[in-house]
Amino acid sequence: MTTLSINHLRKTFPGVIANDDVTLHIAAGETHAILGENGAGKSTLIKMVSGLYQPDSGEIILNDKVVTFSSPREAIRAGIGVVHQHFMLIPALSVAENVVLGSEPGGFHFPKRLAVQKVKELSERVGLPLDPNARVEDLSVGMQQRVEIVKALYRQARILILDEPTAVLTPQETEDLFVVLRKLKEDGIPIVFISHKLDEVRAIADTVTVMRAGKTLLSQPIASSSASELATLMVGREVALNARTTASHPGDVILHVSDLSVLDDRKLQAVKRVSFELRAGEILGIAGVDGNGQTELVEAIVGMRSAVNGSIRFAGRDITRDTVSDRIKAGISYVPQDRQRDGLVLPFTLTENLMLRDLKPPYAKRGWLTPHSAQAQARELLKRFDVRPPEPDAAAQSLSGGNQQKVILAREVSRSPRLLIAVQPTRGLDVGAIESIHHELEKIRDLGSAILLVSLELDEILALSDRICVLHAGSVVTTLPGEGASRDAIGLAMTGTHPDAQEVHHEK
C-alpha cells in the first residue's frame, strides 16, 4: 500500500514563492483532492513530485523513504504516475505504441503484436477498455485521457496524480472518469485529484487539502467540509456560488446569423442552417455537448472559417466575407477556447499581450508600443482583473494557466466591444475569479455589449444567459429564456430532444 508525504516543500521563482512550506499526507488507497485558487501553487507542487522541478528545500517521502527525483524518468521509475492537463501523447501513433513508448527497451522496435496484446490485457483488467490499434489523433479527448491513465498504469504507477482532469471533459466523460477512479481506488491506488470544481471534489474525494498563495491551509475529510466553506477558504473571502445575474435591457440587433451552414476540417457539415439574433445589452448562451458545431459556428462568426450557406450580419452590415482583422476592427472581441494556441503570444510580455489589439495611439505609434502609456494601461488592467503577479514585464508563459486566462479576458473585455464572443471564458478559473469575471461580463452587457457565451458548463450558461440556445448535431434544438430555465430541459435538448417533443412523449 502506497503512501506519499510532502514535508515543508519550498520552491521559488524570481520574485515569487510558488510553494512555501507545503505539507500534506496522502494515505494508502485514498482519493485526495487539492483545491486552490489560480496561482496557488498546485501545478508547481505536482511538478516537484513528478521530477520536472527540484524543490529548494523540504522532502518528498514515498512509502516512508525520502526520495529525490532529478528527472521525470526517475519519478516514473519510483511509481509516480501523472496525467497532465495537456496530454503528452503522440497523435500519429497508435494507442499501443503510445502506451509502451518509453517503458520498453526496444522503443519503436518493441514487437507491435506484443504491445497490442499487453495493452489490451491491461486496459481490460483495470476496466478502461481501449482499442490498442486506434490512432490517438482519432480518439475523443476522454479516450485520450484514458490512454494517459493506462500508460501510467503500464509503467506500474503506485500513485496516480491528475492535474485538473475534468477541465477538458464533457459531463458524461467526467462521470466515466469517476467510475474509473473509484475502481482504481478499490485496487488500492491512491489518487491525487487537482480541481477547481467544488462539486466534483465533493463527489470523488475522501480528503481535501486547500492551498492559497503557495501555502497549504488545511487538510481534512471531505465529509466535514461544505462547498461554500471550501470556496471561502480557497479565495480568502466569501463568494457567491452560481448567483444569477440581473435582468437585461436588450437594444438593437447586433448579430444576426441567418441560415448559416459551415463545414468542419473533414469537410462534413458541422453547422446546419443555424439562425439566431443577439441584441446589444444581451447575453445569449450557446449550450451543447462538446463537438456539436459550437467551434465551427464561432469560427465562422469570427472569420476563421467560411460559410457554405447563409449570412452573418454585424450591426446591420453583412460581414460574411470579411477578414478576421476587419471584424476585429469593426468591434468584435473573441476569447478563444485554446488560450495557449489562439489567445496569447506566450514568449511576449503581459503588456505586449494586453495591447495586441490596440496598436494605436496613445499606446502605440506606427505599430510600435509606446512603453510608458502601454505599461500604465497594462498595470491597470492587471489590477482590475486580479492577474497574479500583476507584473507588466512578466512573460505570459510564466503565469499559471488560470492567470493566463485572466490576461485574455482583460484584453478582450476591457475593449467594451460591441460584440464579445466568449468560448469557455472561465475555464480553469477558481471560484473567486469566476465570480469577478461574471461581474465584468454583466457590466459590459449593461453598458451595451452583446455577448455570445459558448460554454460546456451548464452552471455558467444558467448563471449568465438572458436567453439560451441549445445546439445538437449542428442545429438549434430550442431557444429558451435564461430566467427560470430548467436544467433537465436543457440537458435533454443537448441530446437532441426538443422540449415540446418531451411533453408529447409524456402524454402518450
Ligand SMILES: Nc1ncnc2c1ncn2[C@@H]1O[C@H](COP(=O)(O)OP(=O)(O)OP(=O)(O)O)[C@@H](O)[C@H]1O
Ligand atoms: N516557470 C515559472 N517561472 C516563473 N514563475 C512561475 C513559473 N511557474 C509557476 N510560476 C509562478 O508560481 C506561482 C504558482 O503557479 P502554479 O502554476 O503552481 O499555480 P496553480 O495553483 O497551478 O494555478 P492554476 O490553477 O491557475 O493553474 C504563480 O505565481 C506563477 O506565476
